[in-house]
Amino acid sequence: MVDGILGRKLGMTQVFDETGRLVPVTVIEAGPCVVTQIRTVERDGYQAVQLGFGDVKESRLNKPLKGHLAKAGAPPKRYLREVPAAAIDDLQLGQEIRADVFSAGDIVKVTGISKGKGFAGAVKRYHFRGGPMTHGSMIHRKPQSAGATDAARTFKGVRRPGHMGNRQVTQRGLTVHRVDPERNLILIKGAVPGPTGGLVTITRQEIGG
Secondary structure, three states, X not given: OEOEEEEEEEEEXXXXXXXXXEEEEEEEXXXXXXXXXXXXXXXXXXOEEEEEEEEOOHHHOOHHHHHHHHHHOOOOEEXXXXXXXXXXXXXXXXXXXOHHHOOOOOXXXXXXXXXXXXXXXXXXXXXXXXXXXXXXXXXXXXXXXXXXXXXXXXXXXXXXXEEEOOOEEEEEEEEEEEEEOOOOEEEEXXXXXXXXXXXEEEEEXXXXX
């Protein structure tokens, strides 16, 4: 049993539930994925499954990746990611994994690359309050003290202007609202990281995980 799947974020919309309430959901094109490698405790020290997602021309792959996919009997795939697997006895290389590995009501976590915002100041990046806007103030949105200066350097972790976004983010505690296996769609209640068209990994979340 595979506890995750790769997908592409298609965007957000809203649907009605059984009681007539409006529910905001993120639509994800989940799979179909192909099993390209099976990790075992005896050989690798842990148990997981590597999935391939996204069709790509074979000419776009390098030789090691071509050989890896050929060994698994899998077609050319753009993305390879590992997901946890509760049981691997019924899995085979080249097997297709579809959206029906999840069902409505499942609690999941979604990992993706957040939207890049470029270079941002401390007010936008860390929500600093900023300085006065009137009475001759010249420190409106500038960062204030950088902390201790005895070391003649800026310590790591100091909140200063810099690159914002474009990093891996995992949103936990999301609920699967609906699954459409015929169209490989999963509707997840709420927002997930990343831009429209971005790669996301959906993983089943255990209680307290």
